[in-house]
Amino acid sequence: MMNLATITSPMDHPYTTTTVSDRAADALCGNLLLSVLYMVIGLVAVAGLVAGLGVVLIYVERKVAGHMQARLGPMRVGPHGIFQTVADTLKLMLKEDIIPAKADKPMHLVAPMLAMAATILMLAVIPYSNNLQIVDLNIGVLYVTAVSGLGVMGILLGGWSSYNKWSLIGAMRAAAQIISYEVSATLALLAVVLFAGTLSLAGIVESQAAGWWIWRAPVVGVVAFLIYITASTAEINRTPFDIPEGESELTAGFHTEYSGLRFSFFFLAEFINMFVVSALAATLFLGGWMPLRIGQFEPFNSIMGLVPPSIWFLAKASLVTFAIMWFRWTFPRLRVDQLMRLEWKILLPIGFVNLALAAVAALFGLYFFSGP
Amino acid sequence: MSVSLRTLNDVVRPPTTAASALATQEYFVNMGPQHPIAHGSLRLVLRLDGETVKEVIPVPGFVHRGIEKMCEHLGPRQIVHLTDRMDYLSALMNNWALAMTVERAAGIAVNERIETIRTLMAELQRLQSHVLWWGVLGMDLGAFTPFLYGFREREVIGEIFEETIGARLTMNYIQPGGLMYDIHPGFARKVKDVARYIRPIIDEYDTLLSGNVILQERLRNIGILSPEKAVALGCTGPVVRASGVPYDLRKVEPYGVYGKAEFDVVVGTVGDCWDRYCVRMEEMRQSLRIIEQLIDNIPEGPHMVVKYGARIRIPEGIHYGQVETARGVFGVTIVSDGKGEAPYRMHFRSPSFNNLWAVTALAPGWRIADLIAIQSSLDLVIPDIDR
Amino acid sequence: MALAPGSSKRDKVNRPAVSVPVEALAALAPKLRDDPALRFDLLLDHTAIDWIADGRFELIYHLYSTVHGHHLTLTTSVSRENPVVPTVGAVWPIAHWQEREAFDLMGVLYDGHADLRRLFLEDDWEGHPLRKDYKDDSMLGLPK
Numbered sequence: 001m002m003n004l005a006t007i008t009s010p011m012d013h014p015y016t017t018t019t020v021s022d023r024a025a026d027a028l029c030g031n032l033l034l035s036v037l038y039m040v041i042g043l044v045a046v047a048g049l050v051a052g053l054g055v056v057l058i059y060v061e062r063k064v065a066g067h068m069q070a071r072l073g074p075m076r077v078g079p080h081g082i083f084q085t086v087a088d089t090l091k092l093m094l095k096e097d098i099i100p101a102k103a104d105k106p107m108h109l110v111a112p113m114l115a116m117a118a119t120i121l122m123l124a125v126i127p128y129s130n131n132l133q134i135v136d137l138n139i140g141v142l143y144v145t146a147v148s149g150l151g152v153m154g155i156l157l158g159g160w161s162s163y164n165k166w167s168l169i170g171a172m173r174a175a176a177q178i179i180s181y182e183v184s185a186t187l188a189l190l191a192v193v194l195f196a197g198t199l200s201l202a203g204i205v206e207s208q209a210a211g212w213w214i215w216r217a218p219v220v221g222v223v224a225f226l227i228y229i230t231a232s233t234a235e236i237n238r239t240p241f242d243i244p245e246g247e248s249e250l251t252a253g254f255h256t257e258y259s260g261l262r263f264s265f266f267f268l269a270e271f272i273n274m275f276v277v278s279a280l281a282a283t284l285f286l287g288g289w290m291p292l293r294i295g296q297f298e299p300f301n302s303i304m305g306l307v308p309p310s311i312w313f314l315a316k317a318s319l320v321t322f323a324i325m326w327f328r329w330t331f332p333r334l335r336v337d338q339l340m341r342l343e344w345k346i347l348l349p350i351g352f353v354n355l356a357l358a359a360v361a362a363l364f365g366l367y368f369f370s371g372p
Numbered sequence: 373m374s375v376s377l378r379t380l381n382d383v384v385r386p387p388t389t390a391a392s393a394l395a396t397q398e399y400f401v402n403m404g405p406q407h408p409i410a411h412g413s414l415r416l417v418l419r420l421d422g423e424t425v426k427e428v429i430p431v432p433g434f435v436h437r438g439i440e441k442m443c444e445h446l447g448p449r450q451i452v453h454l455t456d457r458m459d460y461l462s463a464l465m466n467n468w469a470l471a472m473t474v475e476r477a478a479g480i481a482v483n484e485r486i487e488t489i490r491t492l493m494a495e496l497q498r499l500q501s502h503v504l505w506w507g508v509l510g511m512d513l514g515a516f517t518p519f520l521y522g523f524r525e526r527e528v529i530g531e532i533f534e535e536t537i538g539a540r541l542t543m544n545y546i547q548p549g550g551l552m553y554d555i556h557p558g559f560a561r562k563v564k565d566v567a568r569y570i571r572p573i574i575d576e577y578d579t580l581l582s583g584n585v586i587l588q589e590r591l592r593n594i595g596i597l598s599p600e601k602a603v604a605l606g607c608t609g610p611v612v613r614a615s616g617v618p619y620d621l622r623k624v625e626p627y628g629v630y631g632k633a634e635f636d637v638v639v640g641t642v643g644d645c646w647d648r649y650c651v652r653m654e655e656m657r658q659s660l661r662i663i664e665q666l667i668d669n670i671p672e673g674p675h676m677v678v679k680y681g682a683r684i685r686i687p688e689g690i691h692y693g694q695v696e697t698a699r700g701v702f703g704v705t706i707v708s709d710g711k712g713e714a715p716y717r718m719h720f721r722s723p724s725f726n727n728l729w730a731v732t733a734l735a736p737g738w739r740i741a742d743l744i745a746i747q748s749s750l751d752l753v754i755p756d757i758d759r
Numbered sequence: 760m761a762l763a764p765g766s767s768k769r770d771k772v773n774r775p776a777v778s779v780p781v782e783a784l785a786a787l788a789p790k791l792r793d794d795p796a797l798r799f800d801l802l803l804d805h806t807a808i809d810w811i812a813d814g815r816f817e818l819i820y821h822l823y824s825t826v827h828g829h830h831l832t833l834t835t836s837v838s839r840e841n842p843v844v845p846t847v848g849a850v851w852p853i854a855h856w857q858e859r860e861a862f863d864l865m866g867v868l869y870d871g872h873a874d875l876r877r878l879f880l881e882d883d884w885e886g887h888p889l890r891k892d893y894k895d896d897s898m899l900g901l902p903k
Contacts, residue, residue, distance in 0.1 A: 240514065
């Protein structure tokens, strides 16, 4: 069990937090079978989350895209097309798996799995509710930042091993882009870590018991949030940063030579990454599963507390996901050198200054409802 | 005497080593005839150094249908069908070019009703073509939504064509001697409704794309074409006007009733992709202006002055006629030997063919993404290149 | 107007037209573009006609001046057996590709052309389709 006493927030909140891994660890002392059961539940939950999120998010994206483009989106498979993704998944699973003759076969097979692995590893540490978290690591933020790098490996290997010049160009662009934007994203996350005083994700959520960091940290919170959203959109290869798979230029970029199930891994990984990024933004800046609370203003807090925490989390993550989808259907694409310039000459300096100001604010307690 | 014949393989030489501190290698890539960005089947062989384009070698011919050969045994009314299929986004204007050339050659005088309706139809089609170009430009640069908005507007104008002409793409409406069908009584009201609907939508397009900083970064100061180079490379239409040359056939050699309508020729200053973009956006508004002036003043009269089935004799000689289509000057050369209805030789001066080669001069030195922007701003229709 | 020795008015063209001998073409082209009274800077079109009965190709150049706004149609003739014409690509760069088209479809050879290859047809195509005596297996019988 981690020690909650290190959290800077002295405010209390009426929620008890546990994770699946905590329960498994508790049961280990006595009942081995129960412990194993909890571990299996955890694994199944993640797998289920991947499948469920995939189905829902892809459908939502197509509907959102359709309505923004003055059309309806899928309408035929099921009422209003809700079974469209199921049909598409079945189709992709049944398709022939083509590997180019001169492709590097082992790498070609491994690449989608790496992309998927990164996504699944991140899904495991996100606090979906006060008692719905698979694992809570005390180095949560560090772990997330490190593991997201695995996704780059998947893209690079996929593009390189395809024996296709266009895929190679896409992979090179992706490598440059993702590695660059990781820096800005991490800087933005660090600003919140300074205030919360802990790297653990559950701890960060609990530190927002007096209010969400986006408004509780004056100005610094909003700036960090905006930097994080921009950098993360670039991390997950979404427009306006989708040059690695720039459809108009590179056919399909790094995943041109993939078909069938392994293509669906890349495809799914992109959507679930989008959810992970939104979930992290919600966790770190928007309070995670914590309802909107203002200091110790109990009347307001208890009204807000009527809505269960999981619904709060879902609403916040959905909002950010919708915003990211909205970007895709509005903005044109940046050119690769403009993208690099945006990161290194604009976002990074702002991120550094922001971090310095956040350090000052955290040190002197210059944020709303600070501790004693 | 040095005539040396070459093949494509001679051009695509083994890659040379670029002279730079890092040991890099140039490579050839095919932006092949099948490509999401290609506006048709155009093959571009690119010589690249990393992301920078060193040479662009267009290889056209995938849509070559031998139209000029076919024309040698077809009468003028049949050839009109083939003109639709070249620049299909300016089908009516292509029809008009042929009709005008045949009429001037054969000495057929058409009345003002016919000329007014032809002008109206041509401007509606110019509007439709530019709306589609706008959508495709958005899609090429990564914004998918404008594509669908552009098609929505295209449908609205297409309805007018469908009601009057019966076709949405291959119009075959403007014939030598007049029009295929007369306009229906509700035509003026319908066109006015559409004009009223589209005017604010063009402003909406400006809000959606033109004001977007990402788009401006992608288009400003990319692919700058100087006026002398534009004319030397045979460019016409919005491409040459964006470079600063005020060459618009509707003003310089008016045909139809353009002489009676008030409109401005839109000319750019810098000649970059952004200027080409702005020229076409403003041309849409000018087209609306012309439509609004003409729609209420269509004179009465027959819609065809030559009897259906009457032979049209083109006298012996070389006859050249040209119109200003949405892409540039579309010229028709009819060489007749005075025998029979079919021309001895037919040649079409297509605007897209002559604008295409500007990309070989503009793209080198820029990146792949800029090549896409340049090609999109040239507004090429591939069947027009290949004929 | 005497543009070059041997030039004459080309009749039966609906624009001012002049016919010049092919030897005079190379010297005449820069004059047409640069002379201040002429300034034909836009080569609108270039094509070839196959007068098989006369055994010659007639090449047409449609010229226009964006400065003065006047047209000129320039024609020249070469024999079908030896259809060699000097290139005007140095004067009007667009001619580079218009000449490639004429070579591809008619078989006119351009002396001094830097990159004379076929344009629309494959490099190993045999014959020149727009010639009046062109035949291949996929041509249907022409209607009367």
